[in-house]
Amino acid sequence: MLEITARVWEGTDYLPHVLDRWLADPNATLEVAELDGVVVGFQRLRPITQRIVLYEGLRVAEEHRRRGVARAMLRHALEEGSGQGFGEMRLITGNPAACGLFDAEGFHRLVHCQVWLAGRVEGVDLPRLVAADEAAALFARLRADPAYDAYGRVNAHWQDVSDLDEELLGRLAEEGLVRASGGGRALALLEPRPHNRLAASLVAGSGAALQDLLMGLRFEADSQGYEGVRLFAPVPHPASDDFAEVGYHLADGQVQRYAYARELTG
Ligand SMILES: CC(C)(COP(=O)(O)OP(=O)(O)OC[C@H]1O[C@@H](n2cnc3c(N)ncnc32)[C@H](O)[C@@H]1OP(=O)(O)O)[C@@H](O)C(=O)NCCC(=O)NCCS
Structure with missing residues (x-):
């Protein structure tokens, strides 16, 4: 998983700093996507209130991008979130390219800062x-x-x-x-x-x-x-x-x- 993050934002991704904490956190769900036994992506769902779950940490390995991996993972997260009884999913991203994915999957933009x-x-x-x-x-x-x-x-x-x-x-x-x-x-x-x-x-x-x-x-x-x-x-x-x-x-x-x-x- 660390390898996937190493090339994100010229190596300034925050994920390597929080990954150990994320792996140990029983209150959130960390999910990985595998292709032929190799981890190619991950994401996390973390409740921020009883009703709202935060979607965070979406990453796909560079060599597997633009093949629908993120879209499939996000759809799975949406099912997971509603299956766990949440009424709303929120997220924040710094990547304008990812906005196309969220727009297409039914999210509405709260704010662009x-x-x-x-x-x-x-x-x-x-x-x-x-x-x-x-x-x-x-x-x-x-x-x-x-x-x-x-x-x-x-x-x-x-x-x-x-x-x-x-x-x-x-x-x-x-x-x-x-x-x-x-x-x-x-x-x-x-x-x-x-x-x-x-x-x-x-x-x-x-x-x-x-x-x-x-x-x-x-x-x-x-x-x-x-x-x-x-x-x-x-x-x-x-x-x-x-x-x-x-x-x-x-x-x-x-x-x-x-x-x-x-x-x-x-
Ligand atoms: C953003 C990211 C998760 C996309 O993963 P992916 O598996 O390549 O995405 P998909 O193939 O499922 O693409 C889904 C949609 O996202 C958008 N998208 C993804 N990459 C894009 C790019 N480089 N430029 C423009 N749009 C892009 C498109 O709308 C795309 O739909 P399309 O292929 O039908 O045009 C991946 O590039 C990544 O890990 N980036 C670094 C981390 C990051 O920015 N995470 C974002 C959330 S914090």
Whole structure:
């Protein structure tokens, strides 16, 4: 299986780092496809709620591609998911070529996020850390913000394509991953363990509150030793003018995110 991942994304695939954990995880289903006794592909199904199962880790060996292996595996996963009683399957991919497969197999796109980058800046006005007991009030604001629909009402990052709701905000706040400004008028959801840049999977709000928050993230990146900030924003994001105002630019050549969902019938 490691051989299959070695050539994915120029060797930067995250899978080799998680494979041991995946193999040992009793809560998810890891499936392999074999041809003549050789493993040519794999995929995983992992529940993210009682109703929703995440489809992840789809990989097909380079020499066996474009012969329908992924399509057959995905169809099997759909059967498996509905057989296990799930009502919906979600997934996120960074590969635009794979979108043709998901479109054709009945998924609808929740969101396509592009990447915005900004460098770190020295400064003391760090963004405010949100506490878990603020989740209800923050969610009420978020739900009224155009960004809520623009993000497809989900938090699109690799580990889970969860519903944007009060429970999620509370959970992320407990982990210290929610930032706000302007009395909650602007909001950012940070990603755990980012690589070289502080990363936000979602930013909402607009105007001065959002600009303060985005500047604050650049200060926070500096204070934590990151080279800058990476934002994931839907195409289009309702407040992208504010991004540019405070030094963020749309980046070429970065892995974008496409999140999908599909109903499962029992
Ligand atoms: C994406 C991937 C899983 C496809 O596997 P595969 O077995 O070659 O896919 P299939 O032959 O079943 O193709 C199914 C459909 O996917 C789309 N597709 C697959 N590869 C494509 C490519 N290189 N360019 C454009 N479309 C492509 C097409 O719509 C295709 O249907 P078609 O052949 O009728 O046009 C494989 O290329 C891979 O492992 N890539 C690296 C990892 C990755 O990107 N995983 C995606 C999910 S995270």
